[in-house]
Amino acid sequence: MKRRDWLIGAVAGAVLAAGGITAAVASTDGSSGSSGVAGAPSSTSADAGFARDMAVHHQQAVEMSYVIRDRTKNAEIRRLAYDIAQTQANQRGMMLGWLDLWELPKVPPGEPMEWMDMTGVPSAGDGSLMPGMATNAQMKRLGELNGKQAEIFYLKLMTAHHKGGIHMAQGCVERCDVAVERRLAQGMVESQESEVKLMADLLKARGAKP
Template sequence: MNSLRTAPRPVKIALGAAVLLAVGLLVASGVLSLRVGEPDSADPVDVGFSQDMSVHHLQGVRMASLAREKSQDRLIRQLAFDIETTQLEQTGRMKGWLSLWNEPDLAPGNPMTWMAGEHDQHASQRTAMPGMAAKQDLDRLRSLDGPEFDVFFLQLMIRHHRGGAPMMQYAAQEADRPQVRNLAQQMLTAQTAEIDAMRRMLEERGARPLPD
């Protein structure tokens, strides 16, 4: 009985290690995606977006990885796999850029201060990015099974995607480097389609999205 009780911890540790390893392996793709000969520096939007969106993505990866392991629904597992693999690759690319620019993986101050207007109105109060699931939400997700798990996963992921959309929209318009603008637009297009698909999945299950 004791071995059964302690089983989730090594599984959780292995899952976290796998995510970190995958990101590490993908960082090189981010470095190679920039053109040879470009200066090893970037403006605040390029840096801030890459830092904050990497953090945002990695929580989405962890939720998707959990859904891929726990859900009994084939469509949910496929969706989770798509989110996990796509956002891991994108995170690796952004971390590769940050390495090339000699910038830290994490922003030193509050999130999203690189967006115009955020300094005066919200930056001093904000401690987390919109859409990020709280610890109690993640704990609840881990505790659920079956249809209840599927519904709550969809609800959390819809809110997560919607929360990241303003960062993507801003970077797609204001980032200095075309690689950053293009990636932000690709994210926005893909996640908008995923939100529509997840809304339909919730409706089929008689549920609604969570409030932002």
């Protein structure tokens, strides 16, 4: 599959997913948010914060997966990257769709992650936007490597990325009021924990550690 076709498929899936959850979120019980939409969470709520921050977090995972797809011919790594890109593009579409439905801004009113405690969660490196996210320098480096070196670097970056994402998703499970959002967050925890284990095996097979 060509990169253009892959990108079109991911974007189309995100649009369809965002549309599909509108009715479920619209029926959410709760107090009116700052947007004035009945039942919508406020702009400073955990629900809005998680949707905004995880959408950004997911976007980088999608970008990393596009990069590694062009830096290796290994079928197993390319399949993993494709699965991550498809899944997270679709989930990102859902979260952006919720923010549109709630008539809330996609840019946080303050700093990222103010809706939950991220104490003790390491960043992928100094200068990363959120815990687990790669820095610009790390993203640039990924795009410069090839073959096994690129695979190892991608797996390490994505492992850190998933661990940060898991902590964020657990935060939503504990703090979010919108039931469908909590269910999505719980699904993220379970799927990304499984992928972390898979990536540990893939790194071990390449003589590397997470």
